[in-house]
Amino acid sequence: MKTVASVTVVSALIGTSFTSDLTRPLAVLASAATGGMIGCLIALFEIAARASVAAPLRRAPFWLAFLIRAGLYTSIIFGVGRFMRYATHDEEKLAAAVDIDIVSALLVAVAFNFAFALRRLIGPRPFFALLTGRYHRPRREDHVVLFLDLLGSTTLAERIGDAAFLSFLDRVYSDMSDTILEAGGEIYRYVGDEIIITWRLDEPQSAKALTCLIEIRRLLAARGDHYRKTYGAEPRFRAGMHAGPLMVGEIGDMKREIILLGDTMNTAARIEDACRTFGRLTILSASALAAVSPLPPGLAAEPLGEIPLRGKTAALELYAVEAG
Incomplete structure (x- = not known):
């Protein structure tokens, strides 16, 4: 409203x-x-x-x-x-x-x-940001960054073909959009079978980042029959979440867009990679866990310790979030 x-x-x-x-x-x-x-x-x-x-x-x-x-x-x-x-x-x-x-x-x-x-x-926020020139001069902002990676995408694409797989991704991303919008998130970018969602930490809705992930999974599970009948598979995602500073600014000439750069974005991607290593579906950094605490009912954070991540010189304290 x-x-x-x-x-x-x-x-x-x-x-x-x-x-x-x-x-x-x-x-x-x-x-x-x-x-x-x-x-x-x-x-x-x-x-x-x-x-x-x-x-x-x-x-x-x-x-x-x-x-x-x-x-x-x-x-x-x-x-x-x-x-x-x-x-x-x-x-x-x-x-x-x-x-x-x-x-x-x-x-x-x-x-x-x-x-x-x-x-x-x-996108709603980039549109108004470009219109008002908010990021015409680069700004440093704190964000929660959520990386979602589709499980079994290579096998599925090979089995159903590229055209059907593209239709599958389109349907999944479209179904997720309203849930992300309602949680105050911004779809920063689609990268093939990955989607990157962000929240500004100075806004109260950033605390809904984990709730948004849970609602996305509930929504996709509720529509599982449709996906299985149409595409032969139900979408499931691995998730990595990190929080910290990013440099935000406009870039490009013929194709102008707002880009988010910094170690926080790279680290969120590495945390999502760690899900494969630990066999978990959801892993958060300590800063992301602090941003979304208290956890929604029924969830618990399991400490994984200080973990060295690919491309990072210092280990990072990580937590697996699962049903408690």
Whole structure:
């Protein structure tokens, strides 16, 4: 609901900019109400579009999804404008303040749609960070970093073929997205059969990193039958988690993106590698364990000792987290 409220407020402010007579308080209020109603309905639609029943729309080609959304947005904008004009028909100047013709509705719909499409392509946080220039000058930030590596991916890809395996990964990553978003995580990067998720330590939601991992596993297990019937395998992940400082900044020219660099990222990858060595599914560093403590009910942290990791000069204190 935070997203709905934010979009509603911004849309209401945008609506006031279209007021024909700023000296009339009622006209300004009507324009704000029109803009707010449009923003609220579009935001609610975008939330509904994340539901499982809307999966065909999310998985449609970009151009098709863009056209469908543009059509729906145009209908919402034009419809709200007609409704508000009807509601204020007895006040000619007030009605003029909320009058939206079909061309204007289409232009605004394309603008809204373009913004939401970019947000989805880039990711919610990188989109706003690039828009506001937050990382135009590199910053040092503390993050929780979670590396997830798909078990048995090589065997599965060989058995079902590259095309089916790509479909499998797409389905798995799509199913995980809402859980990650709800936990306040950011999908930093897909690296083949690995996914990297981060949380900023200065935000309270970073404590949900381990809970997010548990919910991902529950979700994938609940949909196990579908995966087995469709692809012949249920997705399971090894997980390595570390917390510490990273340098965050923009990089590139033709393809601009926000990159996270530093020993924390490399160490998280090495911790995930250690899962193979110890035959565990989840291993955390001491700093990551501190960031997500207290542990969710039913889990216990087993000390593995100070372990030398590949490429690291100093050993690191690690913990396996399993059902207690």
